[in-house]
Amino acid sequence: MKLQSMKTRFLTICLILFSSSLVFSSETEEEGAEFNPQAMITHHVLDAHEFHIIDWNHHPISLPLPIILWTENGLVTFMSSAFEHDDSGKVMVARNGGKFVKLHEKIYQLDAGANTVSFDAEHHPVNASKPLDISITRNVFMMWVSVIVLLLIFIAAARRYKKSENNVPTGIAGFIEPLVVFVRDEIGIPMIGEHKYKKYMPYLLTIFFFIWINNIFGLIPILNGANLSGNIAFTFTLAIFTFIITTFSGNKNYWKHIFWMPGVPVPMKIFLMPIEIIGMFVKPISLMIRLFANITAGHIIVLALMSLIFIFKSVFIAPVSVGFALFIGVIEIIVTAIQAYIFTVLSALYFGMATEEEHH
Amino acid sequence: MDSTQFVTPGFGLVFWTAITFIFLLLILKKFAWKPILGAVSDREESIKSALAAAEEAKKEMQNLQSDNERILKEARAERDAMLKEAREIKESIVSEAKQQAKIEADKMVRTAQATIESEKKAAVADIKAQVATLSVDIAEKVIKEQLSGKDKQLKLVEDMLGDIKLN
Numbered sequence: 001m002k003l004q005s006m007k008t009r010f011l012t013i014c015l016i017l018f019s020s021s022l023v024f025s026s027e028t029e030e031e032g033a034e035f036n037p038q039a040m041i042t043h044h045v046l047d048a049h050e051f052h053i054i055d056w057n058h059h060p061i062s063l064p065l066p067i068i069l070w071t072e073n074g075l076v077t078f079m080s081s082a083f084e085h086d087d088s089g090k091v092m093v094a095r096n097g098g099k100f101v102k103l104h105e106k107i108y109q110l111d112a113g114a115n116t117v118s119f120d121a122e123h124h125p126v127n128a129s130k131p132l133d134i135s136i137t138r139n140v141f142m143m144w145v146s147v148i149v150l151l152l153i154f155i156a157a158a159r160r161y162k163k164s165e166n167n168v169p170t171g172i173a174g175f176i177e178p179l180v181v182f183v184r185d186e187i188g189i190p191m192i193g194e195h196k197y198k199k200y201m202p203y204l205l206t207i208f209f210f211i212w213i214n215n216i217f218g219l220i221p222i223l224n225g226a227n228l229s230g231n232i233a234f235t236f237t238l239a240i241f242t243f244i245i246t247t248f249s250g251n252k253n254y255w256k257h258i259f260w261m262p263g264v265p266v267p268m269k270i271f272l273m274p275i276e277i278i279g280m281f282v283k284p285i286s287l288m289i290r291l292f293a294n295i296t297a298g299h300i301i302v303l304a305l306m307s308l309i310f311i312f313k314s315v316f317i318a319p320v321s322v323g324f325a326l327f328i329g330v331i332e333i334i335v336t337a338i339q340a341y342i343f344t345v346l347s348a349l350y351f352g353m354a355t356e357e358e359h360h
Numbered sequence: 361m362d363s364t365q366f367v368t369p370g371f372g373l374v375f376w377t378a379i380t381f382i383f384l385l386l387i388l389k390k391f392a393w394k395p396i397l398g399a400v401s402d403r404e405e406s407i408k409s410a411l412a413a414a415e416e417a418k419k420e421m422q423n424l425q426s427d428n429e430r431i432l433k434e435a436r437a438e439r440d441a442m443l444k445e446a447r448e449i450k451e452s453i454v455s456e457a458k459q460q461a462k463i464e465a466d467k468m469v470r471t472a473q474a475t476i477e478s479e480k481k482a483a484v485a486d487i488k489a490q491v492a493t494l495s496v497d498i499a500e501k502v503i504k505e506q507l508s509g510k511d512k513q514l515k516l517v518e519d520m521l522g523d524i525k526l527n
Contacts, residue, residue, distance in 0.1 A: 134371070134372040147383070154388055161399035162395065167400075176396070177396065231373060237374050237381065
């Protein structure tokens with residue numbers, strides 16, 4: 001009964017947060033020009049150079065983030081506030097002898113004499129170059145917030161064991177331990193095997209909680225679409241890690257199965273070799289796309305449902321939109337854990353395949 | 361709008377994700393996963409060993425119980441044996457005492473009989489002697505009486521001669 005009422009309250013809070021923040025952020029775009037849901041959704045799903053929180057009285061309130069560029073003249077750093085919230089390439093920032101503009105969250109270094117970026121037919125800039133951008137973007141910022149949260153939670157949990165005399169989990173460790181044991185007993189041991197799983201546990205645990213918490217952060221509306229785990233760069237990097245670990249863990253048996261499949265006739269061996277080699281790369285690519293697509297799709301659905309209100313310009317659409325968004329939101333809460341679990345399980349499965357001993 | 365930007369990984373985010381992830385992995389490995397997994401497996405080990413110890417204790421308990429039963433049985437048997445022995449000893453003592461007493465009694469009876477016999481003999485002898493004396497006295501007096509006349513003396517001689525004939 002109590003749990004039920006808490007659940008209801010939690011859902012209500014979710015609903016309020018979801019609807020309010022999205023409505024706020026969409027409002028401004030409504031004011032100036034015709035509402036463009038595609039631009040709004042793209043803006044929310046992709047990375048950004050400043051942490052936009054809310055528009056208040058036509059004035060955007062946002063957290064400026066450092067922009068770090070590697071140009072021909074060396075490292076250039078300045079705060080994103082220098083662009084004055086401009087994303088259309090109009091505001092020019094001169095630093096270290098270079099002139100920079102920001103257009104659709106991409107930073108261009110203008111050639112001498114140019115004032116705006118112009119593009120050719122293939123959308124390549126003709127009078128500007130793209131410096132190597134390693135800015136602390138919204139996603140990098142949220143990633144670091146998630147890292148701090150993870151460190152706080154797990155180091156606090158680990159401390160609990162040191163304090164207790166007989167390793168009894170108390171306080172936060174009581175919440176963390178079942179999850180850690182779940183990753184060990186349901187992912188590590190069955191996928192990799194009793195004897196070898198220990199070596200991979202830190203990676204599996206880190207990747208599981210890192211993806212999960214960033215999936216959850218992506219659902220918190222006030223953080224305004226910090227869509228880190230729905231960004232292909234993030235999933236690409238994690239998939240690369242899994243690929244590297246799999247490749248370097250590969251034993252003789254693993255490589256034999258790729259290059260010279262045992263137990264089949266020679267023509268079949270030759271036929272299977274390219275397939276297996278492709279499979280080696282398809283595995284991490286599937287990891288990358290699965291996580292990216294699932295999380296991004298969730299974001300796009302919720303945003304699209306909210307956009308309906310502004311497309312129809314009717315407040316009566318709101319209950320429908322909010323209802324569906326709530327439904328999707330609840331599913332997304334489950335998806336956060338499922339996607340983290342799937343990524344971890346498949347990583348563990350690949351490690352298990354790479355380290356499997358011959359038993360024919 | 362360029363839709364490929366969704367699936368083009370930006371270098372900056374790849375760069376920071378890689379660095380952050382390695383950092384997170386190393387820190388968590390040292391300060392979280394090792395202590396937590398260590399504590400969990402330590403606890404599992406201790407539970408396992410505690411269970412084994414309990415099993416051991418149970419077995420030992422059973423052993424002890426059977427030992428106890430055995431000892432009890434032995435003790436009972438010993439007690440029975442001791443009681444039996446005691447009874448035997450008692451019986452033997454009693455019977456010995458009885459025998460002793462009987463022997464003693466027999467002896468006393470025999471002495472008494474012997475005494476009585478000798479007393480009786482003495483008494484009989486005494487009586488005999490007195491009877492003899494008395495008889496002699498009586499005979500003396502009778503003979504004195506009878507031999508006071510001549511006739512009487514002759515008669516006696518005759519009687520006596522008659523007796524001899526008879527013999």
